[in-house]
Amino acid sequence: MSRHLLILANRALLGNTRLLSVLGHRNSIRGGTSRIFSRFYSIEGSGITQLWPYQADTRSIDFFASGFSSKHYMPRPGEVLEFLNKHYQFPRKTQDKSLFRIRCPCCRPHKRGTLYTAVINVQKGLFQCESCLRKENWFDYIKLVSKSDSFQVLSTVDLSRGSKTEFSVPRDTIEKYPNQLSEFPIIVTWCKTEKGLTLDTLQDYKIGAAKYYNTNPSNNAELSTDKGQVCITFPRMAPLFLDPQATDEPITKTVRIKACEIGSGDLVAFDPPTSEAGLFGYHLVQSETETIILTGNEFDAMAAYQETKLPATCLPNNTYQLPLEILPLLERFAKIYIWLDDDVAGQEAAEKFAQKLGINRCSIVKTLGGNLNGPVNASEALASGKDLKEILRKAKPLEHEKIIGFDHLKDAVYRELVNPNQVRGVQSTDLPGLNQILKGHRPGELTIFTGPTGIGKTTILSQISLDFCRSGVSTLWGSFEIPNVRLAKKMLQQFAGHELTPEEFFQTTEKFQQLPMYFLKFFGSTDLTTVVDAMNHAIYAFDVQHVIIDNLQFMTADQGRFHDRWEIQDRTVGTFRRFATERGVHITLVVHPKKDDREFLDLNSVFGSAKITQEADNVIIIQRLIVDDEEIRYLDIKKNRYDGTLAAIPFEFDNESCKIRQLTRNEHDRRAKGSKNKTRQETEMVPIINQNAGENRNLNINQQ
Numbered sequence: 001m002s003r004h005l006l007i008l009a010n011r012a013l014l015g016n017t018r019l020l021s022v023l024g025h026r027n028s029i030r031g032g033t034s035r036i037f038s039r040f041y042s043i044e045g046s047g048i049t050q051l052w053p054y055q056a057d058t059r060s061i062d063f064f065a066s067g068f069s070s071k072h073y074m075p076r077p078g079e080v081l082e083f084l085n086k087h088y089q090f091p092r093k094t095q096d097k098s099l100f101r102i103r104c105p106c107c108r109p110h111k112r113g114t115l116y117t118a119v120i121n122v123q124k125g126l127f128q129c130e131s132c133l134r135k136e137n138w139f140d141y142i143k144l145v146s147k148s149d150s151f152q153v154l155s156t157v158d159l160s161r162g163s164k165t166e167f168s169v170p171r172d173t174i175e176k177y178p179n180q181l182s183e184f185p186i187i188v189t190w191c192k193t194e195k196g197l198t199l200d201t202l203q204d205y206k207i208g209a210a211k212y213y214n215t216n217p218s219n220n221a222e223l224s225t226d227k228g229q230v231c232i233t234f235p236r237m238a239p240l241f242l243d244p245q246a247t248d249e250p251i252t253k254t255v256r257i258k259a260c261e262i263g264s265g266d267l268v269a270f271d272p273p274t275s276e277a278g279l280f281g282y283h284l285v286q287s288e289t290e291t292i293i294l295t296g297n298e299f300d301a302m303a304a305y306q307e308t309k310l311p312a313t314c315l316p317n318n319t320y321q322l323p324l325e326i327l328p329l330l331e332r333f334a335k336i337y338i339w340l341d342d343d344v345a346g347q348e349a350a351e352k353f354a355q356k357l358g359i360n361r362c363s364i365v366k367t368l369g370g371n372l373n374g375p376v377n378a379s380e381a382l383a384s385g386k387d388l389k390e391i392l393r394k395a396k397p398l399e400h401e402k403i404i405g406f407d408h409l410k411d412a413v414y415r416e417l418v419n420p421n422q423v424r425g426v427q428s429t430d431l432p433g434l435n436q437i438l439k440g441h442r443p444g445e446l447t448i449f450t451g452p453t454g455i456g457k458t459t460i461l462s463q464i465s466l467d468f469c470r471s472g473v474s475t476l477w478g479s480f481e482i483p484n485v486r487l488a489k490k491m492l493q494q495f496a497g498h499e500l501t502p503e504e505f506f507q508t509t510e511k512f513q514q515l516p517m518y519f520l521k522f523f524g525s526t527d528l529t530t531v532v533d534a535m536n537h538a539i540y541a542f543d544v545q546h547v548i549i550d551n552l553q554f555m556t557a558d559q560g561r562f563h564d565r566w567e568i569q570d571r572t573v574g575t576f577r578r579f580a581t582e583r584g585v586h587i588t589l590v591v592h593p594k595k596d597d598r599e600f601l602d603l604n605s606v607f608g609s610a611k612i613t614q615e616a617d618n619v620i621i622i623q624r625l626i627v628d629d630e631e632i633r634y635l636d637i638k639k640n641r642y643d644g645t646l647a648a649i650p651f652e653f654d655n656e657s658c659k660i661r662q663l664t665r666n667e668h669d670r671r672a673k674g675s676k677n678k679t680r681q682e683t684e685m686v687p688i689i690n691q692n693a694g695e696n697r698n699l700n701i702n703q704q
């Protein structure tokens with residue numbers, strides 16, 4: 001602590017003006033220095049070392065996670081005015097079209113005339129009050145209006161036992177990993193022959209070798225108890241100081257290790273497992289560096305750096321996520337090349353990240369350059385002898401949504417045409433039948449999920465969300481009926497495949513915490529605007545792609561009188577529908593059925609008006625069929641806007657893992673053969689059996 005205080009004192013003395021100017025863009029200096037620190041860099045309570053200077057360890061993560069947003073960020077067109085109107089701020093026009101006069105959420109309205117003391121730039125979301133001199137960026141203004149210190153979102157880390165942010169071995173050992181590279185010539189040879197990377201590049205990036213256990217959450221295998229396997233190690237670096245306008249060279253230190261399998265480059269472990277600090281290759285950034293390349297993984301970053309000589313870094317996790325914790329590290333760059341895979345998912349992520357980082361400073365690199373075939377990323381381009389400098393030179397900025405031209409649209413349509421399989425969406429591992437019927441989990445859709453009380457809606461959705469999350473789909477749960485802790489407990493059991501003993505708990509949570517899974521803190525009846533604000537924030541902060549709302553009735557309970565209830569639910573569904581399309585996320589909404597004694601449910605059984613199922617892209621109903629005292633349950637897909645395929649998937653429930661398993665055709669036929677007198681509804685249900693699990697074969701939808 002004393003060292004940090006000393007550095008802080010030195011900095012304050014030597015560059016007081018610079019320090020204040022750095023703080024100035026986020027803080028009014030009217031309240032004096034202590035107020036500056038207490039507002040943004042709180043030195044009270046938890047102690048100065050946690051917040052200032054930005055430490056290369058990970059303790060300051062929560063601080064940034066709850067508050068940081070890039071000053072380069074531009075709200076979507078119309079977003080600011082929509083927010084102001086929804087929150088009854090009654091903005092008034094000024095002569096300047098981009099400026100609106102509003103009330104300051106911080107000033108006390110003592111006199112009527114002093115109410116409208118602030119202005120907001122509706123294009124940039126920047127807020128400034130003439131009375132209290134407060135200046136805020138868009139997200140901080142939202143927080144002030146929402147009167148919320150955080151956006152009520154928990155992560156898997158919060159719900160298990162807190163983050164593990166210490167290295168598993170002493171720091172000295174970590175620093176020696178690059179020296180161990182020479183002991184494993186196989187790594188150097190593989191990087192050279194398979195990836196075209198030189199020893200110099202590996203050394204520049206401090207690539208090393210070390211033994212690690214497999215703790216990758218997408219790997220279903222139990223944690224191995226042997227001594228681990230030799231891995232190639234990628235260090236993640238963070239500066240000791242976070243001063244976006246620093247002119248001296250940042251001093252960096254290793255804050256996290258990513259360990260991958262030699263030969264495949266597949267993720268084996270992160271050390272520490274849950275920290276998000278630092279960026280790969282950040283030590284290559286010099287004081288005068290203004291440009292950086294952001295790639296999808298370490299091999300792409302090294303390839304881009306080797307050929308273009310520009311410092312290149314990569315997304316920190318094996319998913320398309322750009323965590324808030326690393327945004328401060330990218331704040332200083334005037335130009336960012338986003339170079340992700342040139343496929344549908346990669347280009348969609350690139351566009352999202354460009355908006356998150358500020359579209360004015362980002363250019364998107366397309367490795368394919370409009371060709372149908374060829375290398376899709378920097379690493380493949382290097383290995384196949386392409387000119388990476390030339391590819392980079394052709395990078396284009398993302399146009400603002402409002403002025404998107406036909407060129408951009410043409411690109412997107414073309415991408416979908418030539419990659420039909422990629423447009424199908426993320427595939428389920430647990431339930432291959434879902435892939436056969438719905439073809440995949442796609443952004444921008446609304447799925448309605450229903451079934452009788454207690455039939456297992458939450459349990460199945462928990463399993464499905466975990467399944468997609470393991471494939472990298474960042475997921476936000478809004479559990480308005482079941483407390484988050486109970487949901488997380490169920491999810492942990494499904495994740496482990498059995499109920500956990502206290503001994504297993506720690507090992508399993510280590511893996512579980514690495515999943516991009518988040519939970520809204522709300523419970524019971526909650527105002528729609530509050531939920532939508534939190535969802536918006538989660539998309540910015542955690543790159544959420546799938547939102548689950550469980551359920552519509554609990555979220556809207558006690559809102560409005562009896563006869564207004566349908567209207568409120570219709571409005572809620574309409575808002576979610578629009579949200580899914582505009583923000584490109586998949587929303588799964590659980591809706592209870594109407595009180596219905598019939599054995600089988602259909603589209604008319606969904607509670608509320610017909611609008612609910614009309615708005616939906618997919619409707620899934622859990623059905624039960626009683627045959628000779630034995631019960632068979634089905635996931636019955638009753639609506640599928642993507643390609644119209646309708647069918648039902650029979651499944652059984654496994655108590656031990658708390659998961660469902662799809663029945664094979666034989667298993668189903670054996671159980672269903674007792675059903676002699678088929679009802680009309682029963683014959684309408686068309687079971688699909690996972691004889692060829694995972695294959696997308698043509699469905700014989702008249703199997704029965």
Ligand SMILES: Nc1ncnc2c1ncn2[C@@H]1O[C@H](COP(=O)(O)OP(=O)(O)OP(=O)(O)O)[C@@H](O)[C@H]1O
Nearest residue numbers: 452453454455456457458459460481633652653658
């Ligand atoms: N297919 C199944 N067979 C038997 N039991 C199940 C099945 N699915 C879930 N369960 C168990 O039934 C209980 C209720 O499950 P769950 O909460 O998921 O139902 P739900 O439909 O979401 O309930 P609600 O209508 O109250 O929201 C849980 O204890 C769960 O473990």
